[in-house]
Amino acid sequence: MFDEEHSADVVAASFGATPDERLKEILTSLVRHAHAFVKDVGLTTEEWTAGIRFLTETGQKCDATRQEFILLSDVLGVSMLVETINNRAEDGGTESTVEGPFHMVASPPRALGDSIDLVGNGEPCLVTGRVVDTAGRPVGGASVDVWQADADGFYDVQRPDEVPRQNLRGRFTADADGRFHFRTVVPRFYPIPTDGPVGRLLGATRRHPNRAAHIHLEVSAPGIRTLTTHLFVDGSPYLDSDAVFGVKESLIREFAPVDDPARAAGLGLPNPFRAVDFPIVVQPAAAG
Structure with a gap:
């Protein structure tokens, strides 16, 4: 069952049957780092919502000659x-x-x-x-x-x-x-x-x-x-x-x-x- 202490373990376990081993490795690591980040900064609901809105607007800015997600990846190194x-x-x-x-x-x-x-x-x-x-x-x-x-x-x-x-x-x-x-x-x-x-x-x-x-x-x-x-x-x-x-x-x-x-x-x-x-x-x- 899901709880704060073991949240990453619970979600990572859901990928156990993934046939692509590399995909399973990437998703498991992503979840562990993401959950650790949320806990580290004590992310508020308002901040989470603002982050979702930011990513949504990033996608909406993309077109045939503009890739805002690449730009975001660029400025974050x-x-x-x-x-x-x-x-x-x-x-x-x-x-x-x-x-x-x-x-x-x-x-x-x-x-x-x-x-x-x-x-x-x-x-x-x-x-x-x-x-x-x-x-x-x-x-x-x-x-x-x-x-x-x-x-x-x-x-x-x-x-x-x-x-x-x-x-x-x-x-x-x-x-x-x-x-x-x-x-x-x-x-x-x-x-x-x-x-x-x-x-x-x-x-x-x-x-x-x-x-x-x-x-x-x-x-x-x-x-x-x-x-x-x-x-x-x-x-x-x-x-x-x-x-x-x-x-x-x-x-x-x-x-x-x-x-x-x-x-x-x-x-x-x-x-x-x-x-x-x-x-x-x-x-x-x-x-x-």
């Missing part, structure tokens, strides 16, 4: 924890970070050296890199999918009536030596959406909503573990207080100024411009 546990960087592998809510549009295939900037508003930048495995061997033909915010801190999907579709997105194929390069603009820091329940939560806890400036990269190829990571702009505000806890020190790079008219002309960039190199080390795919 759960997304980063799940990402880190499932993609531990071993043997010198590049560290991973969250995919974020704006990878909702397929990036168009682009040739090496192409510009992903379709607007021309921002500080021009050259991004270079090389994909190798943990043994230092080049991963020729690796797919390097990139997407980023613009110089004003917006993604294309946030301003569909103002910027071209697929602006600042591209999918590149590394050459036989694993190298890739593309032209873009230096991204700006930006706020996550605050017009919903998650925004109210940040306001209630006096937390800012801003993400440090970054470029997203997702690297994949046969035989390797797909890597989702960020290239952070050194010196950007909010590196030490990113709203979704996505910054890892190893992913911060200097976007160095370059004043070289001949090189700029050869690259199809105005002079001066910024340049950053981001070597990427990928890990082998798990066996089986």
